[in-house]
Amino acid sequence: MRIGELAERAGVSTRTLRYYESRGLLPARRAVNGYRVYGDEDLRLVAQIRTLQDFGFGLDETRPFVECLRAGHPHGDSCPASLDGYRRKIAELDALIGQLQSVRDQVTAELVRAEAELPGGPAPRCEMRG
Amino acid sequence: MRIGELAERAGVSTRTLRYYESRGLLPARRAVNGYRVYGDEDLRLVAQIRTLQDFGFGLDETRPFVECLRAGHPHGDSCPASLDGYRRKIAELDALIGQLQSVRDQVTAELVRAEAELPGGPAPRCEMRG
C-alpha cells in the first residue's frame, strides 16, 4: 500500500501522513523507487493517533501508544508507558478543569456582586411576597 | 500623564497600551506634539482590562466593561451589557468544563479497560481475599 491508499483508508491527507513521518511517528519503508510503502498495521497506527488526537492528545503524546503498537502489542495501550500517558492526560485534564472551575466561580461571584450593586436595585432571584 | 507613566502605573508595556488603542479600547487624547495624554480614569480602565484578561476574557470581550467605565459608571460592570458579558463567559466556561469532563471520563474509561486487559493480568484496585 502506498501513501495515497493509506491516506484514503485512514481518512487523512497524504500531507498529514508525511507530517507524521517527519515527527518520527509512522516511519515508512521505501520501495526501490523511493515511494513510501505501508502495511495494514499502519492503518491501525494512524487510527490510534486520530483517536488520541480527538481526546486532545498532542502528537508527541501519542508516541508511547504508537510505539506500543509497532512493538507488536494488540493495542496501543497495551504497554505501561501508554497507561502512564492516559494517567498524565487525566491529571492534566483535572488540573485544567479545576482552574476553569475556579475562574468560573470567581466570575460568578463578580456577577452576583455587580447585580446587587445595580442602580436599578438588585434583581431578586426569588419573588418576595409580603 | 503620558504613555510611559501610565504604562508603569498600570504595570503593562507602552506597546500594550498602543495595542489597546489600536483595538479601539483606550482611546487617547493627543497633546499638540502628538503625544498621547491620559487621565487617572484610564488607569482604572487598564486595570479593568487586565482583570478580565486574567479571567480569560479576550480583548474584544472586555469592550462592554471598558465602555461602561468610559460612560462614567462607577464600575466596569455597572452596565447590563457587562453583566451579559459575565453570563456569556460563565456559559462558555460551563460548556468547556463539560466537554473536558466528558473527555476526562472517556480517557478514564480507556485507562480502566486497558488496565484490565494487561497481559500481566488486571491490577486489582481492591484486594481480593478468600
Added chain:
DNA sequence: CATTGCCTTCGCGCGGACGTCAACGTTTAG
C-alpha cells in the same frame, strides 16, 4: 504523449497578544 500518483523542500496560515526593531521627532538635563 497525457494523466495520475508520488517524491522533495520551502514557506504560509491560523489566532491572539503582544515583543522588537527601525527611523524619526520632542523634551529635558547637564
Added chain:
DNA sequence: CTAAACGTTGACGTCCGCGCGAAGGCAATG
C-alpha cells in the same frame, strides 16, 4: 549644544500545534 530619555508610526517576529499549498521532477500506466 548635545546626549539621553521619551515619544511617534509601521512592519515584522514570536509562540503553539497541525498541518496546507505549490513548485519542480520522477514513476507507472494507457
